Amino acid sequence: MPGAGGNHASWGGLNANASRVIRPAAHENLIAPQEPYLPFGAGRSYGDSGLPAGGCLVDLQGMNRILSFDPATGLMRAEAGATLADILERAIPLGWFLPVTPGTRFVTLGGAIANDVHGKNHHRAGSFGAHVRAMSLVRSDGTRRLCSPEQDGDWLRATIGGMGLTGLIGWAEIQLLRISSPDVMQESLPLAGLSDFFDRLDETDGRFEYGVAWLDSLATGKSLGRGVMMRANHAAAADGGAGASRPGGRRLSVPFTPPVPLVSRLTMRVFNSFYRWRALSGPQERKMPWASFFYPLDAVAHWPRAYGPRGLRQHQSVLPRMKAESAVARLLEAARAAGHASFLTVLKSFGQMPGAGLLSFARPGVTLTLDFAYRGAATDELLDRLDAITLAAGGAVNPYKDARMSAETFRASFPNWRDVLPFLDPLAESRFSRRVGLTGGA
Numbered sequence: 001m002p003g004a005g006g007n008h009a010s011w012g013g014l015n016a017n018a019s020r021v022i023r024p025a026a027h028e029n030l031i032a033p034q035e036p037y038l039p040f041g042a043g044r045s046y047g048d049s050g051l052p053a054g055g056c057l058v059d060l061q062g063m064n065r066i067l068s069f070d071p072a073t074g075l076m077r078a079e080a081g082a083t084l085a086d087i088l089e090r091a092i093p094l095g096w097f098l099p100v101t102p103g104t105r106f107v108t109l110g111g112a113i114a115n116d117v118h119g120k121n122h123h124r125a126g127s128f129g130a131h132v133r134a135m136s137l138v139r140s141d142g143t144r145r146l147c148s149p150e151q152d153g154d155w156l157r158a159t160i161g162g163m164g165l166t167g168l169i170g171w172a173e174i175q176l177l178r179i180s181s182p183d184v185m186q187e188s189l190p191l192a193g194l195s196d197f198f199d200r201l202d203e204t205d206g207r208f209e210y211g212v213a214w215l216d217s218l219a220t221g222k223s224l225g226r227g228v229m230m231r232a233n234h235a236a237a238a239d240g241g242a243g244a245s246r247p248g249g250r251r252l253s254v255p256f257t258p259p260v261p262l263v264s265r266l267t268m269r270v271f272n273s274f275y276r277w278r279a280l281s282g283p284q285e286r287k288m289p290w291a292s293f294f295y296p297l298d299a300v301a302h303w304p305r306a307y308g309p310r311g312l313r314q315h316q317s318v319l320p321r322m323k324a325e326s327a328v329a330r331l332l333e334a335a336r337a338a339g340h341a342s343f344l345t346v347l348k349s350f351g352q353m354p355g356a357g358l359l360s361f362a363r364p365g366v367t368l369t370l371d372f373a374y375r376g377a378a379t380d381e382l383l384d385r386l387d388a389i390t391l392a393a394g395g396a397v398n399p400y401k402d403a404r405m406s407a408e409t410f411r412a413s414f415p416n417w418r419d420v421l422p423f424l425d426p427l428a429e430s431r432f433s434r435r436v437g438l439t440g441g442a
């Protein structure tokens, strides 16, 4: 999905249209531009929170050295453009893993912090920002701060989840997780309907480090919310089984963008039943290579192309536990009633740990993620309805998956949004921040 601004685009297919692109090569020489700008990681955010509002784009991917790693303590310091894949490559052979990882390893360290991303283990580990021990922050007023929980901790909390609006992260130090084996012991079980997921939530969170459910978005009636629950623990060194610890390189690719979305109801039916079938017919418990468990989507290069030339939109909500089951049902029904079945429908639990940042999305509750091929106004109307259902249940909508939420939705999702204002870099601005009034004189 190339476009202006040096072919930079969001994962959902929005072109950056930046005035120009700056590519710093090393954190030692990093300076923030003296013109409107936005930092850019690997462009794995779906909507427009990672795209500049007409200003220049600072692409940090060339700044990607691992600066230090202590295999005795698991403390790793890396430049902000290093990817989680770069970190895993160094850490795994020495018995360490990421403390938290999103569903792709091709995001940068800076991007993971700036969105305070979450993984399948929020109930155990919280979000990514909770594991940041220190970082550098470079701002357009020429200041360079070393932030840690002990020093300039308020700047650290504003930058974690701050969506690139507080300045440029130059490097960060994170605490990795000690593991005996990078493989996981996965248990998969079929879910006959939504209540199966909720009935098993406490047991899953209690017994497993990781948990995620993929739902069949075409199921209706009593089967609404049927799917597969995958729950796992890191394998012990002594665990046998077939899982080899290979990184699981890309095997498939969507070679070009087709003129119409390939993600039709038919392909979804096949996909969804495949996931159910695997759980029903496969072994209940098996050892899996880490990449297959954590990053199944990384195995298909350029998969957003399957959504066609108009790209995709993702909607992610977090719902308070008490109201989650009925709200998830309403969200699934609204999507189906609009004739907009979601290709990838994912349900996860968030634990009690508060967000590490002022604007962290992850908070106690249950989170539902829906993916839609973009069909213009019809999709936008549906997304508005999903926002309304989410807010009515006391939930919040994820800003880094969004491309159209209103200022009202943002403010209802982040009632404390004003707390971050004193920390914003006056020259940093995204299309999202301008739209919701976070920047531009709110």
Ligand SMILES: Cc1cc2nc3c(=O)[nH]c(=O)nc-3n(C[C@H](O)[C@H](O)[C@H](O)COP(=O)(O)OP(=O)(O)OC[C@H]3O[C@@H](n4cnc5c(N)ncnc54)[C@H](O)[C@@H]3O)c2cc1C
Binding pocket: 011, 038, 039, 040, 041, 042, 043, 044, 045, 046, 049, 050, 051, 060, 080, 081, 101, 102, 103, 104, 106, 107, 108, 109, 110, 111, 112, 113, 114, 115, 116, 117, 118, 119, 162, 163, 164, 165, 167, 168, 169, 170, 297, 400, 430
């Ligand atoms: C297949 C897939 C699965 C995903 N699964 C999950 C998931 O499970 N959980 C989850 O939370 N997210 C998930 N995501 C979303 C993704 O993890 C986040 O959007 C992530 O932040 C993207 O990082 P990036 O490096 O691509 O940064 P970008 O998308 O380029 O930028 C993200 C934000 O970080 C800012 N930024 C980037 N670098 C810096 C820097 N050096 N200094 C300051 N600000 C910076 C940008 O301005 C922007 O606001 C998924 C995305 C994909 C494509």
